[in-house]
Amino acid sequence: MIANDLSQHDFRQIARWLYEKTGIYMNDSKQPLVNGRLQKRLRELQLTNLSAYRKCLMADENEQQLAINLLTTNETYFFREPKHFDFISHELLHAEQKQRGWQVWSAAASSGEEAYSIALLMAERYGLASSWQIVGTDINTQVLNTARRGIYPIQAAARIPQNLLKSFCVKGKGKDEGWFMFKPALRDHVTFTRYNLINGPGLGQSFDLILLRNVLIYFELADKQRIVQNVLSNLRPGGWLLVGHSESINGYDPRLQTVRTGCYRFMP
Ligand SMILES: C[S@@+](CC[C@H](N)C(=O)[O-])C[C@H]1O[C@@H](n2cnc3c(N)ncnc32)[C@H](O)[C@@H]1O
Structure with missing residues (x-):
């Protein structure tokens, strides 16, 4: 050795x-x-x-x-698992009538691509003046710093629909050549903070939509169940929980109704 x-x-x-x-x-x-x-x-x-x-x-x-x-393994990209974003855009944002802005938690946010992908859909649907809010959390402080900056290599933009890119992003110039960033007015809707999923009991907020995607795979069954319970204590009745396509949580909680692959509705 x-x-x-x-x-x-x-x-x-x-x-x-x-x-x-x-x-x-x-x-x-x-x-x-x-x-x-x-x-x-x-x-x-x-x-x-x-x-x-x-x-x-x-x-x-x-x-x-x-x-x-x-x-930690932090692989992520914009609009990862696109069917989830189609679901959010078509089934949730265009169907649900809401009195107040959506409150969304990206619960294993990594470097922020998931949170900003949702932010782009919110901005498209409701504009930047309304009160929707996205909170991204992760246990890794380095990726959270990247997420807070909101600046990404231009190649990463290839996964973002052109109309959203044009409306809400800016191409870097000079020393920022090769990078793009989200407009400050969009970034104002997105915050990032360190949070350890295993610690519970969540952020003490009531969210309409929680994304817990591509993180459960790293845990043992009993811990997955505990994390799902922690997260559910932060989901409003009738709210939505999304997990990765390969991370079924069927049978974890009788209050969760399966709607699509990886998409659950919380019906207590
Ligand atoms: C593979 S990334 C998933 C990113 C994004 N949700 C996606 O689907 O593209 C998993 C993230 O979970 C985070 N993570 C792992 N264990 C965690 C824990 N106990 N609490 C909070 N975040 C954790 C990692 O730091 C990593 O950034």
């Missing part, structure tokens, strides 16, 4: 720590992944083995956040 490799003992200690902190479950098959992702940090700290890193991790809260930032 080379010196920098994580021994099984160190791996299991780190995996246990990660599980206790975040609920993310990593079995022994994830050892190479964890090893690879932590190497960067090891080099920065000039540590020669991961056993030393483990000790440093256990003793330092800041290091723990850095490790969470490295160990």
